[in-house]
Amino acid sequence: MRAGSLRILWILGVMAAVSASVGCGSSSPSGGPGSRDGGVGDDATARTDTGSTSPLDSGSTGATDGGSTPSNDAGPSVDAGADASSKAFSGLHAVMGSLGRAGSLADKDGHAVVLHGVDESGTENFCTTWGPPAVVVSPPNGPSPLTQDGLSAMKSWGVNAVRIPLNEDCWLGINGVATSVGGANYQAPILAAINLITQTNDMYVILDLHFSAPGTTLPASEGEMPDQDHTLTFWQQVASAYKGNGSVIFDLFNEPHMSSGTLTQQFTCLLNGGADPSCAAVGISFTVEGMQDLVTAVRNEGASNLIMVSSPGYSSQLSLWPSFVPTDTLDPPNLAASWHVYDDQGGCTTDEASSATTLCSTSSLGAEAVMNAGYPIVLGETGYYSCSGTTGSTWWPFFLSWADAQGLGYFGWSWSSSNNPQLLASITPKGTSTTSFTYAPSAEGTIYQTYLGCIATKTVTPATSCTFLPSTGCE
Numbered sequence: 001m002r003a004g005s006l007r008i009l010w011i012l013g014v015m016a017a018v019s020a021s022v023g024c025g026s027s028s029p030s031g032g033p034g035s036r037d038g039g040v041g042d043d044a045t046a047r048t049d050t051g052s053t054s055p056l057d058s059g060s061t062g063a064t065d066g067g068s069t070p071s072n073d074a075g076p077s078v079d080a081g082a083d084a085s086s087k088a089f090s091g092l093h094a095v096m097g098s099l100g101r102a103g104s105l106a107d108k109d110g111h112a113v114v115l116h117g118v119d120e121s122g123t124e125n126f127c128t129t130w131g132p133p134a135v136v137v138s139p140p141n142g143p144s145p146l147t148q149d150g151l152s153a154m155k156s157w158g159v160n161a162v163r164i165p166l167n168e169d170c171w172l173g174i175n176g177v178a179t180s181v182g183g184a185n186y187q188a189p190i191l192a193a194i195n196l197i198t199q200t201n202d203m204y205v206i207l208d209l210h211f212s213a214p215g216t217t218l219p220a221s222e223g224e225m226p227d228q229d230h231t232l233t234f235w236q237q238v239a240s241a242y243k244g245n246g247s248v249i250f251d252l253f254n255e256p257h258m259s260s261g262t263l264t265q266q267f268t269c270l271l272n273g274g275a276d277p278s279c280a281a282v283g284i285s286f287t288v289e290g291m292q293d294l295v296t297a298v299r300n301e302g303a304s305n306l307i308m309v310s311s312p313g314y315s316s317q318l319s320l321w322p323s324f325v326p327t328d329t330l331d332p333p334n335l336a337a338s339w340h341v342y343d344d345q346g347g348c349t350t351d352e353a354s355s356a357t358t359l360c361s362t363s364s365l366g367a368e369a370v371m372n373a374g375y376p377i378v379l380g381e382t383g384y385y386s387c388s389g390t391t392g393s394t395w396w397p398f399f400l401s402w403a404d405a406q407g408l409g410y411f412g413w414s415w416s417s418s419n420n421p422q423l424l425a426s427i428t429p430k431g432t433s434t435t436s437f438t439y440a441p442s443a444e445g446t447i448y449q450t451y452l453g454c455i456a457t458k459t460v461t462p463a464t465s466c467t468f469l470p471s472t473g474c475e
Helices: 004-017 126-130 148-157 168-172 184-200 231-242 263-272 277-281 291-300 352-360 367-373 389-406 443-455
Strands: 093-095 104-106 116-119 161-167 204-211 248-251 307-309 335-342 377-383 409-412 424-429 437-441
Touching (some): 126 168, 148 437, 148 443, 161 184, 161 409, 168 184, 168 204, 184 204, 184 231, 204 231, 204 377, 231 248, 263 291, 291 307, 352 367, 367 377, 377 389, 389 443, 409 443, 424 443, 437 443
Parallel strands (some): 116 409, 161 204, 248 307, 307 335, 335 377, 377 409
Antiparallel strands (some): 093 104, 424 437
16 A cells, blocks of 8 residues: 555655756647556555456357457548558557657557547456355456357447556466466456457457566565566467457556656666666666566567556656657567656646646656657546545546547546546446446546536647647537
């Protein structure tokens, strides 16, 4: 667990470590087509992931070849700059920006894709908390299965993608994980659900390594960094399993976080891992598996899938990301920056100009640096939980509108009725059914549902700068 005060001190330390602040008004991103997480709650009001919201329904069905690519892209179907480089991919891929313009995502035909998704938490500790036996129905205050009912509800909101958190030990079936819910019995329902999502429902999936731990420790929360003991093997197996499905995105590591060191040292350790002296400087006590090795391992398996690469500070700090991006053997690289932004990181303010500067400036979150480098950004998590209810609920629609104007995909945390933040107020069985549910939105969920319904009717004017203040009529 990390306290809110420690988090504030960390941010202040990072800001002090960055020697120069770059103005945000000079970039010209394209804008496109127009935890929170288990065991790391900040304080009593922290966003949390108890892993209690949605393991995959092992009874889900779907095709098994894993090869379809969705066509229901959010926003108008327009040319995303497709050329010979776009034709090199059989599925979702990055289209690099140029002349200071941000990158974007496109499908196999070169049509622009903006991801509007939800995080489906639960699978990260499914095998350790809710099994055995495998959970197919929802116990009291427990996970809800990822079934067609849930996907239909998501699609009715305007959601076109689902992010699924995974646990490396559950996948590998190691460190005491029961055979009934680990290894092949963990992987099988995930495959069924991914086929249900990508083929039956024409949606996209992010597979996110959410819980990890070195050695013989069974992960019960998100790890600090990828570990050399298990993470490489995990991604080799995942890449091999899903290299034929271009609708599956690989999010290499959820939220890297380090207790000390400069931001440069943290990025250096994250990229190189191993014996790099920066890892000792940032307070990591185990051998780190670097992002470069993970990207190389995925490509060596023959997987050309889009890869999301995270940053220090719980995936919030992007200012140095372009200087430490792994080398991709694909040309052009099929990489995107993974970014997590909640209301407190947006500055706990309803002043839009101030929030935009916080998002863009290299002395803060630094999104402009990635935009200028021409890479896409995907927000694997966003929501509000920390600031006052009025501030957070006012900030979030502005932030979503800002992201759409910049052409950034985003995922609301989480499709749950027991996390903080949560998109659902309740998940209620339909009559006496144990597999069919009604999904009622929470206050946060109502904002997200309303926003997605609104933005789907708009033609978004691409931003002219990182600090562009959108006026979509939805914020």
